[in-house]
Amino acid sequence: MDEFHTSQPIFVQIRQRLAEMILRGNVAEGEALPSVRQIAADLSVNPLTVTKAFDALVEIGVVEKRRGLGMFVKPGARAQLLTHEREKFLLQDWPRIAAQIKALELDLNTLLKPINDDQVHNHE
Known part of the structure; x- marks a missing residue:
């Protein structure tokens, strides 16, 4: 993934990247998204920042948390x-x-x- 720009908070940019993955079909409905730890390591950001990005997608109802399993794209997402x-x-x-x-x-x-x-x- 490329560098972040200063015009938006990092969590918003990560949220947008995750949304694009869903919209492009890179991650299908029902499939797991990359883990918080994996994204945080890949982007060299705090895991809390990644969690905040996921929470924004959970809030609009397109991603669900599965305890102990990770974050999954919901049907119809x-x-x-x-x-x-x-x-x-x-x-x-x-x-x-x-x-x-x-x-x-x-x-x-x-x-x-x-x-x-x-x-x-x-x-x-």
């Missing part, structure tokens, strides 16, 4: 997480991004150009 992340993006992130787009006077063609360029290069 991907769909629930996708809905949660979309709502969070639209309510929290998008208004800030939209304001920045307006302030920078960017148009739709300029914004979509990198996406369109990637599609062209991926098909070559």
Whole structure:
């Protein structure tokens, strides 16, 4: 995993990485997530920080603690997480991004150009 950035607390960034693992299907519903100790060692962070990230996913109902076994992705977690992340993006992130787009006077063609360029290069 790559380095952390200073714009968000580390536990939020770890939570996001775990959420991405679920959304991408790297960890299927019903499967165990990496252990707190493993993640803490891999990222060189305090295990309490990792626990806080897991707790955030437990709180929204996509991960469950199984005593003595670890953390598991709950059935229906991907769909629930996708809905949660979309709502969070639209309510929290998008208004800030939209304001920045307006302030920078960017148009739709300029914004979509990198996406369109990637599609062209991926098909070559």
